[in-house]
Amino acid sequence: MPMEIDEFEEAEDEEELTTGEAIVGFLLENDENAWKRSEIAGAIDRDPNTVATNLSRLKNRDLVRHRENHWAITKDRVRLKEAIRTSNALGGLNEAFGPIVENEEDAQAWSESQPDEPHPSVVDDK
Template identity: 40%
Template structure:
């Protein structure tokens, strides 16, 4: 995947790290907020596997971060919701860097232990 030189020049090293598929979709749609896109076009422009894009978009829609009409997708028009989601994402990334990423299996095991009480 490539990025344009302006993004390369303007972003920090941390911001240039590999983004997750949902992050890539949100960034793409945010930067192209004047248009709505078909899922295949989003997949092609973000280098996301076409077999994965509909799942990514559906999950983002469940969180009200994208809008869907017919076969077209666009970024949410709720900029406050989008900002809050980004703030949470940044906080999670910071905590993961400071304290290490959460181990899902450990959480599941702990939850099972609590259910036994």
């Protein structure tokens, strides 16, 4: 049975999104409300535990806000645009040259090579 081309293209776009990208997209499109983790998970069709992990990471990057059981997109649109731009650039590099980390051993080596102290240019203003 044939599929409408719009549906075909939307399905392809959705499959390519990471959970973090799907969360940001959903919250940005629905920025008039704050949402529970389970509502976000249902809307983007992802596991609630995976959504919870990603929400915490996004919060650490100040890309989402959290109050009690609800989550919303950041008010800082400049920060959000920069994060999206960076993500798009990295995605393009991965597509062109392959991922930096290809397996668990690479991930472990990458993790172990990180400095113990933050870079001097990083200022903790929290």
